[in-house]
Amino acid sequence: MAWRERIWAREGVDDDTIEECTQGQPDQVIEIEKPIVGGDFARAGAGASEIKRLVKKLAVPPAVVRRVAVACFEGEVNVTVYATRGTIKARITPACIFVVVADEGPGIPDIEQAMQPGWTTATPEVREMGFGAGLGLPNIRENTDYLKVRSEVGTGTILEFAFLLRDI
Amino acid sequence: MVTIRDIVEAVDAEVMCGEDLLDREPQCVIASDLVSDILCCREEGPFLITGLAKIQILRAADMLDLVGICFVRGKTPEEEIVDSARQLGLPVICTSKTMYETCGLVFKLGAPSGVYIPPSGAE
Ligand SMILES: Nc1ncnc2c1ncn2[C@@H]1O[C@H](COP(=O)(O)OP(=O)(O)OP(=O)(O)O)[C@@H](O)[C@H]1O
Ligand SMILES: [Mg+2]
Numbered sequence: 001m002a003w004r005e006r007i008w009a010r011e012g013v014d015d016d017t018i019e020e021c022t023q024g025q026p027d028q029v030i031e032i033e034k035p036i037v038g039g040d041f042a043r044a045g046a047g048a049s050e051i052k053r054l055v056k057k058l059a060v061p062p063a064v065v066r067r068v069a070v071a072c073f074e075g076e077v078n079v080t081v082y083a084t085r086g087t088i089k090a091r092i093t094p095a096c097i098f099v100v101v102a103d104e105g106p107g108i109p110d111i112e113q114a115m116q117p118g119w120t121t122a123t124p125e126v127r128e129m130g131f132g133a134g135l136g137l138p139n140i141r142e143n144t145d146y147l148k149v150r151s152e153v154g155t156g157t158i159l160e161f162a163f164l165l166r167d168i
Numbered sequence: 169m170v171t172i173r174d175i176v177e178a179v180d181a182e183v184m185c186g187e188d189l190l191d192r193e194p195q196c197v198i199a200s201d202l203v204s205d206i207l208c209c210r211e212e213g214p215f216l217i218t219g220l221a222k223i224q225i226l227r228a229a230d231m232l233d234l235v236g237i238c239f240v241r242g243k244t245p246e247e248e249i250v251d252s253a254r255q256l257g258l259p260v261i262c263t264s265k266t267m268y269e270t271c272g273l274v275f276k277l278g279a280p281s282g283v284y285i286p287p288s289g290a291e
Contacts, residue, residue, distance in 0.1 A: 041224065042223055044227065045224075045228075045230070046227075048227075048231065049230050052230070052231065062212065062233075063212075066212075066231070066232065069230075070232070073207065073228070073231045077203075129203075129222055129224050130201060130202055130220045130222055130225060130228075131202075131203055131204065131224070133202040133204040133205050134204075135204035135205060135286075135287060136204050138288065139204060139287045141287060142287040142288070
């Protein structure tokens with residue numbers, strides 16, 4: 001098996017933009033990392049909630065706070081639902097909010113297909129909790145300025161996404 | 169403008185928590201039983217009508233800064249859900265009416281529908 005990768009980015013945004021805007025003097029950078037436990041549905045979204053509160057405190061515009069909250073939540077829920085364990089990590093610099101959601105899990109065999117609105121492999125148990133619309137990944141893409149999905153079947157999945165705080 | 173108090177009266181709801189917040193005026197109203205569907209709302213200050221009385225809904229409420237929730241079809245939320253709502257400063261109301269009837273009554277009050285932008289697929 002091999003790692004597969006797909007990137008979606010707003011016009012004018014690429015890997016270099018992200019590399020650049022995630023830099024910053026140590027006193028200008030805030031990092032937060034939270035574990036995610038596979039199957040722990042009651043706590044799904046707890047990490048996203050903390051990141052949201054932190055971002056809100058930093059006087060980020062409300063519309064951006066909502067985009068960050070929604071994307072982090074959908075990433076975290078997917079790890080809870082589909083993977084064994086993982087982490088959600090946010091790095092906040094003056095130029096951007098950069099989030100990494102990484103898991104050990106089954107991986108995504110077909111990233112393009114997973115990105116289609118409505119595509120889901122959610123079980124009836126998962127649907128009973130209100131998940132399984134097949135909208136999580138496409139909504140992450142919709143809310144972010146940059147999204148990289150990397151996955152290897154049998155190993156896990158890594159989502160990296162960013163919200164730019166300045167015009168580029 | 170429509171207040172949550174108006175909604176309580178229109179759908180004959182029981183107030184579970186947030187009695188002091190019923191004068192809030194929802195900017196828009198959304199109705200869904202699916203968490204990810206709810207998270208497609210792109211507007212500030214939505215009020216949610218839902219038949220899913222699960223803790224997962226409260227997480228979604230937190231992410232979107234909902235101004236209030238109405239549980240329909242006589243679903244009574246567990247104490248854990250009401251507690252979380254209290255912590256979030258979120259009024260929770262319950263009605264025995266169906267989703268359809270509740271939405272109809274709230275729509276008739278004149279509360280605006282939330283803008284829903286479904287995400288597009290990968291190109
Ligand atoms: N971290 C992951 N590990 C393994 N598979 C994943 C992961 N994230 C998503 N998938 C796969 O991609 C599919 C689509 O994910 P997406 O988040 O868009 O929808 P969903 O989780 O099925 O439903 P919703 O997010 O609307 O509740 C999932 O059903 C699952 O098969
Ligand atoms: Mg999902």
